[in-house]
Amino acid sequence: MIWLTQDFELLSVLLRALTLSLEALTVGGVLFLLLVATPPTAEEHARKAASGFCAWMALALAIAQILSAAESTVTLMTGSALSFHEVVTADFFLADAVIVVASLLLFVLLRFKSHISQPLAPILALAILAGSVALSHAASRLDHRLLLVLFTAGHHLGSAAWIGAMPFLLVTxxxxxxxxxxxxxxxxxxxxxxVSVAVLVLAGLGMAWFYVGSWSGLYGSSYGMLVLAKVYLLLLILSLGAGNFFLLKKTRTDTKRLLTRLRRFNEVEIGLGFTAILVGASLTAQSPAADMQQMLTAHEVAHRLAWQMPSLTTPSFAQLTQRVPLANQLESTSFTGGSPNDAMDQAWSEYNHHWAGIIVLAAGIFAACASLLQRRWPLNWFRNWPLLFIGLAIFILLRADADAWPLGPRSFWGSFAEAEVLEHRIFTVLITAFALFEWAVATGRLQNRIAAMVFPGLCALGGAFLMTHSHSLGEMKEETLVEMSHALIALLGLTAGWARWLQLRLPERENFRLAAALNQIWPICLALVGLVLMDYRES
Incomplete structure (x- = not known):
């Protein structure tokens, strides 16, 4: 059961992200039909397409919420003495039930075109919103509960009306x-x-005031760093949205070209927006900074960020902490807050990160050179830069986890019970996939446009997934410092992925300057990821 608890910890965050995303889509779809795609402004068949999409999102939300409730039920029953009756009568389970019932009713109303769907759909959307807010930090607070509930509801509503409604705009x-x-x-x-952005930002500021509590809470805690990550993503989305807004104000001519650019920008806005929702799901798994007793000081953060030469020597396997059976290790991690991690373990981890950083830095530099030389020397050998990531994937597989195959006593499949090992293996697969596809695209072996999107898509996906990655080191400050490095890598990876995506999706002839700028942004981001990895430390 302890094995399940370890994997369920990650599963809980991912399910919460899925339900929040589907909630934004469902509520956003209802708001889009109500406020934007009205009969005077949208053609009937376009409205029907948006309505059908909203119906399927409502059904998906019901299914995801059932899975989330089942996961919470299993976790509580295996990790405590609560009976099934006690769990299903708890407030969280009732909130899950409200969301499921409201979503299913909304699906039926929209799918079967009931005449009462128009007045009832907003009521059901509010019920979904209320159920989601009841599952948030706000509902469990003892102080300022009503105010925090209102802020949380405003934050969810603003997110739905903006990010959640954007896919419906593309459909229409x-x-x-x-x-x-x-x-x-x-x-x-x-x-x-x-209007939605204004509501979203004001509600977010109100929540941060109570949950973060101080400037030190913003930079000195994992919760605060996730809040800063959301702010960064919001600024990126607002930059794209501002470009669209001014483009609309600028001209009414060449509507086809204008709408093509709007669609391309909206794709990236949607991707970044739902990544921000994933970060929000990770926030729900963290204790608010205002509740924490131990936080990093500005001096400790500055000291950790100061550059040091990377370590290129590694301790031997025999020098690491004595290995224990997997079941004992999982139990120790679950009930003591971390696993043994002495100086040799830290040196092992730092060595791995530093060599990975050298590989990524080289890939970023080679990719930048390939971009600069592409027009003058199309057959330059720098185009083979993606193959460096094959080496990185092999390195992670062999070196990332000293306890697991092939170095440690734990079998390849058995070690998947540890959430951290599972995440490393997923990263290995993602890195290998985008390396092979991007190499084939960069060297002209693959001309397919979909194949070209694999690298930016997986780069953005990997960055988003890294936002859920955590370490159990047994010491809160050290965990926060390590997660700070991971957050920087994740945000740089997201920026690189979506910059490359936009570059490929925009018609280059019509947007030459923008495409040229984007073609330099993503290699620079890769190189910066390498530098962050080379400066990684755990002590």
Whole structure:
């Protein structure tokens, strides 16, 4: 059961991210139909497409919420003495039930075109919103509960009306043929988005005031760093949204070209927006900074960030902490807050990160050279830079986890019970996949446009997934310092992935300057990831 608890910890965050994302899509779809895709501004078949999409998102939300409730039930029953009856009568289970019932009713109303769907859909969306807020930190607070509930509800509503509604805008744009009405539709969405952003930011500031509590809570805790990550993602999305807004204000001519660029920008906004929701799910698994007794000081953060030469020598396997059976290790991690981690273990981990950093730095430099020389020397050997990541994947597989195969006594499959090992193996697969695809694309072996999107897609996915990665070192400050490095790597990876995505999706001839800038941003981000890894320390 302890094995399940370890994997369920990660599963809980991912399920929470899934339910929050589907909630934003479902509520955002209802708001889009109500406020944006009204009959005067949207064609009937486009409205039907958006309505059908919203129905399927509602069904997906119901299924995801059932899985989330089941995971919580199993975790509580295996980790405590609670009976099944006590669990299903708890407040969290009732909130899950409200979301499931409301989502299923919304699916039926929208799917079967009931005449009462228009007045009932907003009520069901509010029920979904209320159930989600009841599962948040706000509902469990003893102080300022009502105010925090209102802030949380505003934050969810603003996110739904902006990020959640954006995919429906793309669906409607693809189904529309009347360019004048489509232009009006986009303008209407832009106005709704402005209000939504204001609500989202104000509610977020209110929540941060109570949950973070101080400046030191912002930079000295894992919770605060995740809040800063959300702020960074929000700024990126706002930059893209501002570009679209001013583009709409600028001209009404060449509508087809205008709408193409809007769609491409919206794709990246959607990706970044749902990554921010994933970060929000990770926040729900953290204790608010205002509740913490131990936090990093500014001096400790500055000391850790100060550059030191990377370590290129490693301790021997025999010098590491004595290995224990897997079941004992999982039990120790679950009940003592961490696993043994002495100076030799830290040196082993730092060596791994530093060599990985050298590989990634070289890949970033080679990718930048390949981009610069592409027009002058199309057959330059720098185009083979993705193959460096094959070496990185092999290095992670062999060296990342000293306890596991092939170095340690734990079998390849048995070690998957540790969440950290599982995450490392997932990263290995992702790195290998995008290395092979990007190498084939960069060298011209693959001309398929979908294949070209594998590298940026997996780069963005890997960065998003890294935001859920955590370490159990048994010491809160050390865990926070390590997660600080991971957060930087994740955000740089996300920036690289989505910059490359936008570069590939934009028509280069029509957006030459922007494409050229993006073609330099993502290699620079890769190189910066390498530098962060080379400066990684655990002591």
């Amino acid at each position: 744009m693809r189904r529309s043929s009347d360019t004048q009405r489509l232009h009006a539709l986009v303008r209407r969405f832009s106005n709704v988005a402005l």
